[in-house]
Amino acid sequence: MSRDWTLDAPCRGRDGFTPSEDDWSTTADLKRLCGPQLAVCGPCPFHAVCIATVKPAQARFDGVAGGRLWCNGEVVDALDDVFEDELTEPKLRASCGTEAGAKDHRRHGERVCPSCAQAEREMSARRKAAKARQPQQLQLDFATT
Ligand code: SF4
Ligand SMILES: [Zn+2]
Structure with missing residues (x-):
């Protein structure tokens, strides 16, 4: 034993x-x-x-x-x-496949399911891309004023 x-x-x-x-x-x-x-x-x-x-x-x-x-x-x-x-193990929820779903998993003390993890990665990549575009956009705005 x-x-x-x-x-x-x-x-x-x-x-x-x-x-x-x-x-x-x-x-x-x-x-x-x-x-x-x-x-x-x-x-x-x-x-x-x-x-x-x-x-x-x-x-x-x-x-x-x-x-x-x-x-x-x-x-x-x-x-x-x-x-x-x-x-x-994560439970499947109506919010699965979204960033909010990932938060729900964390709030319930369980692993983040693959579709929520994917949604988080995609949203994070979009935010990074948007942030990277910002200085250029500001310059363009400045040039037109
Ligand atoms: S030390 Fe913390 S993790 Fe380890 S058995 Fe105790 S409560 Fe659980
Ligand atoms: Zn999920």
Whole structure:
């Protein structure tokens, strides 16, 4: 039988990963109470299994799990160096295939689906192209005044 991974988790025996119901009411309270515990997740090798076990989105979890801070099952803060593939499979939504769809996936603490990722890349490329055209346009406008 394989060893229980929670025995080796850095948070084992530590408090403050989930707030007491009476101690908070806003996301800011949650960040203040649990945010400092995020650093404990930094060296933890169990981000993915932690998220798969806690199921933050389904459980509407409040607290720290998998290197992210969750509020009502949505990611409200995260360590800088977390990987998207640690998150659960994306759900298909009406917003899929758009930038807003990608935001919805992130809000629900899941990976971004391929069509939303594609939409994000395309919109980002369009914005870059539009930005690159701007100085020339300004020069043209200036020349005509
Ligand atoms: S990722 Fe999960 S198991 Fe690892 S330290 Fe954070 S809360 Fe604990
Ligand atoms: Zn999608």
